[in-house]
Amino acid sequence: MAQFEQFGLDALVVQALTKMGFTEATPIQQDTIKLVLDGKDVIGQAQTGTGKTGAFGIPLIDRIDATNPIVQGLVLAPTRELASQVEQALKQFGRDKGVRTTVVYGGEDFGKQIRALKARPHIIVATPGRLMDHMRRKTIRLETVQTVVLDEADEMLNMGFIEDIETILAETPEDTRQTLLFSATMPRRMESLASKFMKDPTRIAVKAKEVTMENIAQQYIEVHEREKFDVLCRLIDLETPELSIVFGRTKRRVDELGEALIKRGYRAEGLHGDLNQAKRNSVLRKFKEGLIDVLVATDVAARGLDISGVTHVFNFDLPQDPESYVHRIGRTGRAGRSGIAITLSTKPERDHVKLIERVSKKRMTQRPKPTYEEALEGQKKAALLELRELASEGGQDHYRVAAKELLQETDAVTALSAALKLLTREPDQTPVKLTSEAPLRSKKRPGGGGGGRDGRRPQGDRRSYSGQKRRDDRRSGSGSGQKRSWANSSSRSGSKRPS
Numbered sequence: 352m353a354q355f356e357q358f359g360l361d362a363l364v365v366q367a368l369t370k371m372g373f374t375e376a377t378p379i380q381q382d383t384i385k386l387v388l389d390g391k392d393v394i395g396q397a398q399t400g401t402g403k404t405g406a407f408g409i410p411l412i413d414r415i416d417a418t419n420p421i422v423q424g425l426v427l428a429p430t431r432e433l434a435s436q437v438e439q440a441l442k443q444f445g446r447d448k449g450v451r452t453t454v455v456y457g458g459e460d461f462g463k464q465i466r467a468l469k470a471r472p473h474i475i476v477a478t479p480g481r482l483m484d485h486m487r488r489k490t491i492r493l494e495t496v497q498t499v500v501l502d503e504a505d506e507m508l509n510m511g512f513i514e515d516i517e518t519i520l521a522e523t524p525e526d527t528r529q530t531l532l533f534s535a536t537m538p539r540r541m542e543s544l545a546s547k548f549m550k551d552p553t554r555i556a557v558k559a560k561e562v563t564m565e566n567i568a569q570q571y572i573e574v575h576e577r578e579k580f581d582v583l584c585r586l587i588d589l590e591t592p593e594l595s596i597v598f599g600r601t602k603r604r605v606d607e608l609g610e611a612l613i614k615r616g617y618r619a620e621g622l623h624g625d626l627n628q629a630k631r632n633s634v635l636r637k638f639k640e641g642l643i644d645v646l647v648a649t650d651v652a653a654r655g656l657d658i659s660g661v662t663h664v665f666n667f668d669l670p671q672d673p674e675s676y677v678h679r680i681g682r683t684g685r686a687g688r689s690g691i692a693i694t695l696s697t698k699p700e701r702d703h704v705k706l707i708e709r710v711s712k713k714r715m716t717q718r719p720k721p722t723y724e725e726a727l728e729g730q731k732k733a734a735l736l737e738l739r740e741l742a743s744e745g746g747q748d749h750y751r752v753a754a755k756e757l758l759q760e761t762d763a764v765t766a767l768s769a770a771l772k773l774l775t776r777e778p779d780q781t782p783v784k785l786t787s788e789a790p791l792r793s794k795k796r797p798g799g800g801g802g803g804r805d806g807r808r809p810q811g812d813r814r815s816y817s818g819q820k821r822r823d824d825r826r827s828g829s830g831s832g833q834k835r836s837w838a839n840s841s842s843r844s845g846s847k848r849p850s
């Protein structure tokens with residue numbers, strides 16, 4: 352890894368990075384910073400969680416003339432949450448240099464955004480739909496933009512934003528514009544976008560074999576549809592994640608799963624595009640703060656979100672296509688940490704699992720369904736760990752007399768066993784009913800590597816993933832204004848659920 356100084360970055364940018372704990376560039380940053388500083392067009396592909404935001408964001412900030420109060424940079428992202436997160440990152444990179452950034456996305460008051468735009472930001476981060484609205488209202492003009500970044504470029508194409516993006520790019524200076532495309536997945540269809548809008552782009556790509564991260568353990572369990580929920584609960588009990596994300600196929604599924612988990616005593620909430628803005632903001636904030644520890648979400652949360660402390664990703668339903676799988680599991684195992692991704696699949700979906708493995712060039716390890724006993728064992732272990740930690744910390748003065756009295760009545764092992772039983776959250780078996788989902792239809796995709804749009808087409812009435820609906824999901828929902836945590840993940844052990 353290289354030090355940031357060696358790129359010839361502005362000292363104030365290096366200073367801001369140091370404050371953020373960024374001392375060395377990650378490999379993708381090492382590969383792209385110089386190119387972007389030199390004004391080159393770049394297509395950057397690197398695995399999830401490896402610092403692509405910095406790879407485009409750091410040189411973008413460096414190139415901004417902070418003394419000139421015009422819009423110089425534009426970053427497009429597919430979801431509101433991601434737009435907001437990217438803007439927060441850019442704000443931090445540019446803080447000491449005095450670079451102003453703002454974010455615009457749908458579902459939020461225009462007035463507020465217009466006021467923010469009046470502060471003359473140097474960089475605008477946006478979701479395509481709302482940016483178009485601002486362009487129509489002439490509250491945003493793009494003729495001074497030097498650099499355009501498409502973060503999660505392939506996803507914006509999947510969502511049907513291509514025409515919007517063409518319109519947006521047409522409003523920026525064609526001759527002088529620098530265009531940057533970033534994503535962990537670069538399906539072949541990206542080429543047409545690249546050849547149409549980029550000037551002799553430099554491609555930085557990962558080897559096909561390394562699309563998913565080594566530090567994410569990938570497992571799958573074959574289940575019947577009707578057992579999925581019990582299996583999920585047992586997995587959570589057994590694995591005791593710090594934070595986890597459960598991906599469901601549809602909004603209804605996410606709603607039902609969230610409610611069912613709460614019924615069983617988990618601190619869970621759902622996130623999808625039909626929730627109003629305020630609700631989505633609060634769900635995500637609570638998850639980041641550890642007030643809830645299971646986030647149940649549609650693919651709206653699959654891309655880009657960087658939440659420290661996510662140790663587990665559960666694919667309750669299989670993703671519609673392999674790219675989505677890569678991004679979903681990438682919500683864990685970020686910035687060098689390790690993570691576990693567990694996928695539930697039904698027998699009719701076997702081909703789908705194979706397809707995912709073929710594209711990600713990585714086999715998932717099959718594991719058996721966890722038993723009640725294993726789930727109980729997991730919870731017991733967690734309770735024991737807490738007890739041990741507490742014992743070593745001291746501070747039980749108020750309890751010592753009572754403990755001594757107890758030991759006169761009963762032997763130590765019995766007393767401690769009772770305390771452990773009290774502390775252990777025994778697996779909850781409250782009956783719950785989920786509407787069943789049809790399995791993904793098996794389909795073969797020639798060649799494997801591409802990830803075509805067709806891969807997304809839903810079957811039956813699972814409309815929420817079809818072109819228009821999917822796009823609506825992203826558009827009507829996301830967005831959050833809170834600061835993401837750049838610090839090392841804070842420990843969230845301790846009480847996991849309300850007792």
Ligand SMILES: Nc1ncnc2c1ncn2[C@@H]1O[C@H](COP(=O)(O)OP(=O)(O)OP(=O)(O)O)[C@@H](O)[C@H]1O
Pocket residue numbers: 372373374375376377380397398399400401402403404405534535654655656657681682685686837
């Ligand atoms: N040079 C660095 N030093 C330390 N931490 C870093 C560095 N670069 C990035 N990070 C941290 O790594 C994490 C992941 O970064 P980022 O969100 O940019 O990943 P990404 O490659 O965009 O992933 P995804 O494909 O999921 O969008 C963030 O928490 C970020 O703060």
Ligand SMILES: [Mg+2]
Pocket residue numbers: 403404502655
């Ligand atoms: Mg990213």
